[in-house]
Amino acid sequence: MxxxxxxxxxxxxxxxxxxxxxxxxxxxxxxxxxxxxxxxxxxxxxxxxxxxxKVFGGQPPILVDSGHGEDAGHGAETAAHGAETAAGYGADAAHYAADTAHYAAEAVYSNxxxxxxxxxxxxxxxxxxxxxxxxxxxxxxxxxxxxxxxxxxxxxxxxxxxxx
Amino acid sequence: MDMLASLLPAGAAVHAPALIVVVPLIAAAIAALMPRGPWAWGVTLVTAIVVAVLSLVLLGQVSTGGVISYAMGGWPPPWGIELRVDMLNVPLLLLVGIVGLLCVIYALPSVADEIGPRKEALFYSAFLVCFAGLLGVTITGDAFNVFVFLEISSISTYTIIAMGAAKDRRALTASYNYLVLGTIGATFFVIGVGFLYMATGTLNMADMAVILEANGHNRVTQAAFAFIVVGLGLKAAMFPLHVWLPNAYAFAPNFVTAFLASTATKVAFYALIRFVFSVFHPDVSFVSMSFTWLFAVVGVVAMMVASVQAVFQTDARRLLAYSSVAQVGYMMLGLGMGTAAGLSAGLLHLMNHALMKGALFMALGAFALNFGVRRVKDLAGLGQTMPASAMAFTVAGLSLVGVPLTVGFTSKWYLVTAALDRGWWWAVAALMISSLLALAYVARLLAAIWMETPPSHHGEIAKRRLAPWMVLAPMGILAVANVYFFFHADPLVGLARAAADAVMGGQ
Incomplete structure (x- = not known):
């Protein structure tokens, strides 16, 4: 209880x-x-x-550029899609997991x-x-x-x- | 309708779903800036014509091309706000558009009489915001957006109801009580949407339906259902949640009552159908249980209790307001049958009721405009002093009872047929008893109008006074529509049936 x-x-x-x-x-x-x-x-x-x-361990939803070479290339694209992915994948845990796997680990953010x-x-x-x-x-x-x-x-x- | 579409600028047909909401919103700002009331009325009239044309264009597009999905701001649907027009909401758009236009024509003399000249422009502005909100609730495909538009329309409704204070200060308390209850209702609705968002992670209603079907239901979605039904039920004046309605309708300006009675509760009822049938599926056990044990029961009780209350009212508009609560009961009963036939009968009654109540409240407004009367006993002899308005009132009143040769008969016929298909004999009995009660309260009004002699002053009988044509024309159109659609029932029945099929599709 x-x-x-x-x-x-x-x-x-x-x-x-x-x-x-x-x-x-x-x-x-x-x-x-x-x-x-x-x-x-x-x-x-x-x-x-x-x-x-609120997502546990989540940061404020500001896009973090991890600084890796391959990620830097995606910078502009990621920025453009940032708001969209953040808004759309929101609270859905399954989507969220896929999302975090795709981006750098520190990009765990609250919805x-x-x-x-x-x-x-x-x-x-x-x-x-x-x-x-x-x-x-x-x-x-x-x-x-x-x-x-x-x-x-x-x-x-x-x-x-x-x-x- | 193709001809209408070809008259519009090229972009207008493509962007019609957005324009139908945006035009009244922008016009509201323009109307507020107008220095004189009649100019603001001109802006309102042009807007109402544009909206009526756009709703016809949308009807044409949907009936030929199927569902229209408009991505607001270019954001694709599951993420962005989607405006969605299908066969279920296009009749509502049409209803709000056409009845809104008729009410606006009616407004000029009525508003000039009831609202102070310096407040007229702001009054029209608030009305246009309400108009935009109702259209927005109808057209949006996004659950949270429904809440926002619902509140846009409600908050402006509170202000325009309170404008009745120039004639009767009780409009203020009526509006305040509506504000408190309406806000509780909207907050309940938004709690429900929050639960649905927790369960699905989306706000798009079509997307929600898909995810709910895939994931199944749990306690959270059940709580969401309860909150949404209570919240929207309050806005739609579902029986035990109707207490705000009689006073609000009785003391608001006549034009506002005529408009709200034929559109506002209807739009909330549509939103209820949208959530109950489209987002939640009628086959889900707790939803189908709510049909029999909630909507049907509440509908029948409303038909009885509110009709009895109507019989004993002394204020003519309060009487018709209680009758509106009873008529919402008919629609709830149609919904509660949970069959396509029942739902289409409920939707047909929704449209027909807008035709009747629009004409009835307009006629009461005409009586008030010429003689300043609002109590039942003051209606005495109006059959002699205002024969044209009294005729329109009589036709619409008979339609409310459900006398053959009027649309009231058509929709009750379909309701009875649907109830018999379902094997609900008690519902048929309830429909009959409620119709008799309707006869009782309508007869009170008609007896006062036709049987009694006009009041005399110093032995001189009151003279005949013609209402202005801008009052007579829309009232006449609605009254004639009450008869016309009995003989040509196909357009309305077809719309109602297509709407029911659209939500019950695939069964």
Whole structure:
């Protein structure tokens, strides 16, 4: 049991963050705090992606020219294909082995693709948070509160009040 | 269609898959810069025409030349982002393109009435981003790209729903709740994609399908399936995950409701089909189990519960929004049958539902434009004061019930046939009961419109008011389409069947 947990230690903080975020979203009635929970929830997923890109003993994915004569000749070609192989062969262990055998031994690198994906996801998260906060500002302007209970009460009185 | 293709510049036909997404995105930036609302509307209209033409061109290309695979930026598919057009997503592109165009024509008077003049240009800009996002979700062949486009469309949807605040401040809370739930849904989806990436090492959906088939499934792919179904189910308003929808549709500007009701949930539903049928295979045991025990059950419950809820609504748009949840249930039931007949019936209902709900929400928008009414009892006497709009509303409403001579009957007929083929008598019974409930809530609306007398003010009965032609024309086209496609069902049925065959192919 413990072995299983230790083997997968990277998931433990992710799960804790994720559950905290979800709990905050559900438990709080404050609209800003709910967005905090939402951001926490999203961030845990960013971590999930980042950790799956890690390869043990892997270096940053910068192409290393090993300096051997035959490899130097491949330099330009390797550089051109660098991004492609790094992105494509990613987490696939079988491809990865073939890849490392092909290049010099020191070219073991972590998979950069999840990082790139998460850059995009972070932008999406920021945009969501910005729109969410802008909505909260507008809600505060027209209702005078950002507490869920008070908002529901205001909407309810509006509904019953306007139905003559 | 060849004629259309020949009118385009030489490169346009080749690059149509990319252009259909890129044109609205660029147009969004141009629209935002326009100093006046109607100019931004002009940009939007031109864009919508271009997109509609491109979707027709793509339909022509796919039906003659088979699957189109477009390598974005010249990176070949398994590595780069692939735009992929096949028989499954081309009907969706066509739907978004054509219905989008009709909605944009409708938009000018409606938006001018509901959105402040200084915000109009930005409103159209946000709409175009949403439009681009929906087209992007439909056309992309890359799983992570689906997430990005889904969020592009969703985030702009939150803003344009919130613009309804000028008429009713509850649009703000509706939009906020949609934002929180929509983001949870999208995050669930992206967790699922992450698991799939762990299991396969690729993000290309076609490639994923091949690798999953070769490697078999394990706990990771099962978790991925669960996360993706929940995430996309939330976006598609699958029954227990639909709570964001009624308020969002009820308080958004009328144009936004008409557009979203006929496209947004449909696109999410398409993405669900794409993952369930193409990436995962329907023969895999946990997938086929989810058909019977998840999608079919959820669909039937939605048909019942949401229809009952619709009967008791006082706000006309909320009523139709609950009805939309019920109609998503019909599509889920079609999907849940897990047969080509069931899936094609579900897809047919998807297209037909867009025709009905587009016309219905446009008509409600026309009523709101002329008389500012939105509650069911305020619809009294509109049959006399706005006969043309009321006729369109009636035709589409009868189609929603599934009365013969309308497309609603066609798609329910196919659903019933598919259910009988599968031996699901209970599903047929559920379809019948749900149709009766639909009759109950549509009858409430129609009774108010036709049977009651128009309100009078100081003994003077309200005068007849004609809606602007830009409102009447698209509404009329959709209403006529509801009848036309009953008599000429072949184009839509053919598209739905070809789509189902494309994903269930080889069985």
């Amino acid at each position: 413990l072995d299983i947990l230790i083997e997968r230690f990277n998931y433990i903080p992710i799960i804790i963050l994720m559950m905290t975020g979800l709990y905050v979203i559900i438990a709080t009635g404050n609209l800003v705090k709910r967005l905090v929970g939402l951001s926490l929830f999203q961030t845990s997923v960013f971590l999930l992606y980042i950790t799956i890109g 950069p693709l999840p990082h790139v994906l998460i850059l995009t996801a972070i932008v999406v998260g920021v945009a969501t948070l910005a729109v969410g906060l802008a909505l909260v500002v507008r809600i505060r302007e027209s209702y005078g509160t950002i507490e869920d209970d008070a908002l529901n009460a205001a909407d309810y009185s509006l509904e019953t009040g306007s139905s003559e």
